[in-house]
Every structure is written in structure tokens, then in C-alpha cells.
Amino acid sequence: MLVASVMVTASFLWVEPAEVVLNRPLPRxxxxxxxxxxxxxxxxxxxxxxxxxxxxxxxxxxYNVAIVLDRRIDPTKTPTIDLQxxxxxxxxxxxxxxxGADAVVVGNTIVIGxxxxxxxxxxxIKQRSSEIPSAEIGISRLRRSELTNRRLTIHWxxxxxxxxxxxxxxxxxxxxxxxxxRIPHDLWxxxxxxxxxxxxxxxxxxxxxxLTFEWLDRGRTIRLVDVPKVVTTEKLYLPxxxxxxxxxxxxxRAETAAKDWQQQIPGLVxxxxxxxxxxxxxxxxAGHKRLTALLNxxxxxxxxxxxxxxxxPLNRRRFLLNVENVPAIAVMKKLEESGVRFTYDKDEMAEAxxxxxxxxxxxxxxxxxNVFLKALFEPLGVAFKYQGTRVTLSxxx
Numbered sequence: 001m002l003v004a005s006v007m008v009t010a011s012f013l014w015v016e017p018a019e020v021v022l023n024r025p026l027p028r029x030x031x032x033x034x035x036x037x038x039x040x041x042x043x044x045x046x047x048x049x050x051x052x053x054x055x056x057x058x059x060x061x062x063y064n065v066a067i068v069l070d071r072r073i074d075p076t077k078t079p080t081i082d083l084q085x086x087x088x089x090x091x092x093x094x095x096x097x098x099x100g101a102d103a104v105v106v107g108n109t110i111v112i113g114x115x116x117x118x119x120x121x122x123x124x125i126k127q128r129s130s131e132i133p134s135a136e137i138g139i140s141r142l143r144r145s146e147l148t149n150r151r152l153t154i155h156w157x158x159x160x161x162x163x164x165x166x167x168x169x170x171x172x173x174x175x176x177x178x179x180x181x182r183i184p185h186d187l188w189x190x191x192x193x194x195x196x197x198x199x200x201x202x203x204x205x206x207x208x209x210x211l212t213f214e215w216l217d218r219g220r221t222i223r224l225v226d227v228p229k230v231v232t233t234e235k236l237y238l239p240x241x242x243x244x245x246x247x248x249x250x251x252x253r254a255e256t257a258a259k260d261w262q263q264q265i266p267g268l269v270x271x272x273x274x275x276x277x278x279x280x281x282x283x284x285x286a287g288h289k290r291l292t293a294l295l296n297x298x299x300x301x302x303x304x305x306x307x308x309x310x311x312x313p314l315n316r317r318r319f320l321l322n323v324e325n326v327p328a329i330a331v332m333k334k335l336e337e338s339g340v341r342f343t344y345d346k347d348e349m350a351e352a353x354x355x356x357x358x359x360x361x362x363x364x365x366x367x368x369x370n371v372f373l374k375a376l377f378e379p380l381g382v383a384f385k386y387q388g389t390r391v392t393l394s395x396x397x
Contacts, residue, residue: 024157029066029194031108038063039089039105042312044338047081052099053189055079056112062320062366063088066194070113071162071186071208073101084338085312104285107151107200109193113207120231121203122285124212127233128199131215139219146174147198147219154193154201162186166205170222173198178216178223183209230267235288236278240295250277265290313388314340319372322363328380329356344393352395354380 030038041063047055053075060067065088069075079098083091089105096103096112103112104121111121131137132144139147152172156165163183170177175198183206193201206212206224213222239245239257247253251274258270258279268291269282281291323331332342349356360379364372373384373391383396 022157022159024155024190026153026155027061027192028064029108029153029192030064031195035065035108038065039087041088042085043088043091044084044086045081045091045095046083046334046337047079049078051075052077052079052095055081055095058320059092066109066192067092068109068111068191068193068204070101070111070118071188072114072117073099073112075189082337106204107193107196109196109200109204111204117207117210117227119284119286120227121207123231123233124207124227125199125203126285127231128203128213128215129197130233132199132219137215137219139215143174143219149197151195151197152201153195154205156188156190156192158190159187160190162188162205162208166202169201169205173201174220176217176221178221180224182211182224230284232269232282232284233288234280234282236273237281237291237295238278250274253277254279261291261294264294312339314369314373314386314391317369318366319369320365320367321372324361325359326361327357328360328376331360331362331376332356339389341390342393343390348395349382349393352381354382354395356380 029035043059043063045055045059050058052073053069056067056069059065077099079095081095081098083094086094089103089110092110092112093103100115101112102115102118103110104118105111106121106125111118113121129148132139132147150173152169154165154169154172163180163185165188166183167177167180193204196204202213202222207227210227211224212227213224215221216223237257239253241257241260244253244257244260247256251272254272254274254277258272261270261279261281262268265283265287267284268287271280271282272278273280281288283291321331336342358380360376362372362375364375367375369386373386377384377393378396381396383394385392
């Protein structure tokens with residue numbers, strides 16, 4: 001029995017759920033371009049036995065990426081996963097889908113939450129951010145800059161309560177919470193949100209209770225309020241479809257585009273602006289995403305197909321694996337699923353008494369292919385050479 005999850009393009013180490021840590025050190029988490037690069041990095045993930053929390057903890061640790069699991073998702077669920085050479089972000093979404101959830105990227109953090117709620121998070125953040133320069137709220141220019149540009153890392157320990165965490169987070173941005181009692185008592189596992197704006201950090205914490213906030217006191221206080229059933233934002237779009245561009249009259253072009261977009265995307269509201277030829281669109285985050293893809297089809301890339309995704313050479317891979325008493329052939333087969341090919345003479349192996357069904361134990365963390373293959377084949381008495389994705393095996397002499 002394979003008792004641990006195996007990732008190959010870059011594998012992850014399986015760990016038991018850690019004991020409670022009340023003074024957890026601040027971990028390193030990727031941000032900015034480094035974070036975005038990891039989201040595109042291909043990974044392979046297999047799991048049958050580990051809990052969702054264990055899988056996410058391993059991924060977060062192995063790639064130094066912040067992953068927050070919404071409190072409404074059961075962390076003890078066991079997702080069945082078999083993904084090969086998928087971009088990291090797509091892999092996380094696929095994992096979320098297996099337990100009926102979804103994943104979104106917020107700043108430098110991946111958030112996994114309920115299907116009917118987590119999709120609102122980007123729109124809520126955009127709304128709160130767009131309200132900062134509003135004349136109605138009356139926030140000073142200096143205060144606007146603080147709320148918009150200041151980015152802080154929010155870090156908490158196991159068993160911390162969300163209400164004090166929210167109050168402390170708001171205080172770090174120079175904010176008071178008018179009605180913190182709307183946050184019920186709860187105990188959270190430790191986590192980290194790296195370099196987040198005020199709107200990002202507060203929205204990420206509050207959404208888990210079905211809440212958002214209003215700006216008060218010229219940007220010095222927030223009041224907690226319920227999240228609307230449907231969260232939408234507004235954005236201006238310029239028609240680009242050849243069908244619309246063929247219409248010379250700006251007003252007619254905008255009116256036609258608005259009508260077409262509303263028919264193609266349910267729930268989208270479009271108001272044409274004849275003077276500029278643009279269309280003011282009100283939609284959910286998903287609706288804006290669909291419209292953007294509609295207007296820029298060349299950027300709407302299909303999800304990679306694991307059957308045609310080119311395999312990554314072994315010298316570009318890192319391996320983290322912890323298995324005990326499993327047949328060596330089981331690990332080899334998982335490697336083959338990620339594009340690795342083994343070449344050897346069966347008769348020569350049999351004559352040397354080599355049996356790939358022999359059980360082995362491996363415990364390696366973030367090692368290169370040479371170290372990993374040595375850990376795999378040395379107990380069998382097998383020598384190896386590799387180039388690209390092909391590994392040539394022979395009896396160790």
C-alpha cells in the first residue's frame with residue numbers, strides 16, 4: 001500500500017497533522033512575481049489517504065505559497081487526486097473541486113472556500129478598494145495612500161481566535177472595528193497572509209463568516225455588515241469584436257455590444273455610453289472574467305491536457321517523498337505517469353536477482369533527481385543513468 005501522497009514534477013512530503021503550535025515562527029512565503037511564477041509552475045499530485053489539510057499543508061510548505069482554507073470547509077475530508085503536470089493554480093482548483101469547493105487568488109494568497117461564497121471575494125475586495133477614493137466617504141489623500149498602498153503580513157498561531165485577530169489586523173492599518181461582536185467565538189489553525197492590503201486582509205478574514213465591511217469616520221473605522229447575496233462590480237469596456245467594430249456609429253456599436261454581451265453572459269448588466277462608444281458593465285467577478293475572455297480570445301488559454309503536456313526533464317525537478325514499506329515498482333509507476341520512462345533488460349535484472357516488487361522506504365525532502373533516484377534504486381542493487389526524462393537501469397556491479 002502506498003501510504004503517502006506522491007508528487008513528481010515537484011513532489012511533496014507527507015506529514016501527519018502537526019500538534020498545536022502556539023508560537024509558530026513566521027514562515028517564508030512567496031510574493032509578487034515569485035508568487036505568480038509558482039502559480040504557473042507545473043506540478044503532479046496524487047492522493048488517496050491524506051486529509052485535505054495535510055495535502056494543502058504539504059503544498060504550502062513545499063512551494064512556500066500561502067494557502068488559506070475557509071473555516072466552512074471540512075479539513076478532514078480526503079480528496080482523491082491524480083494530477084500530472086498541471087500548473088500549480090489549476091492543480092489547487094482541481095483539488096478544491098474534488099471536495100465541492102473552489103479556489104481564488106487574493107493578492108499573494110490562494111483561498112479555498114465554498115462554491116457559493118468564495119467567488120465573491122475578488123469582487124468584494126475590488127468594491128472596498130474602489131470606495132477608498134470616493135468623495136462621499138471623505139478619506140484624506142494621505143489616508144487613501146495608506147489604505148491602498150500599505151501591505152502587511154498577517155500571521156497567527158494555532159487556537160488563535162478570529163475576533164482578536166480581526167481587531168489586531170484592523171489596528172495595524174490604523175482602523176477601529178465598530179462592531180467586532182459580529183464575529184462569533186472560534187479557534188483557528190495557524191496560518192499566514194503575506195503582504196496584503198487592508199481590503200484584502202480584512203475581506204479574507206471576514207468572508208469566512210459571511211461578512212464584509214463599510215468605511216466610516218473618514219477611513220479610520222470599519223463596520224461589519226452582511227455580504228450581499230450577489231456581489232458585482234462595474235467596469236468600462238470597449239467593443240472589440242469585428243462584428244461590433246464594423247458598426248461605424250459609436251452609439252449603435254455600444255448598444256449592439258451591450259445587448260450581445262447580456263445575451264451571452266447571464267446576470268451581466270450592460271449600459272452603453274454612446275458618446276465614447278464604451279459600455280459600462282456590472283457583473284460578478286466570474287462575469288467580468290468571461291467577458292474579458294470573450295473580448296480577448298487569444299488570452300483565454302485552455303487548461304493544459306496532461307496527455308499532451310510536455311514532460312519536464314529530470315534535472316529540472318525537485319522531489320519530496322516519505323513512504324514506508326512500499327513496492328519500488330509503485331513509485332516507478334507514479335514517475336511514469338509524469339512522463340519518466342525506464343529502460344532496462346528484464347532478463348539481466350532477473351539473472352542478477354533484482355525484483356522491483358521489493359519493498360522500500362524513502363524519506364527525502366526537496367532533493368534533486370540524482371539523490372531521489374539513488375534513494376529509490378540503491379536498496380535494490382540497481383545502478384541508474386538518466387538524460388531528459390529517460391532513466392536507464394542496470395544491475396549494480
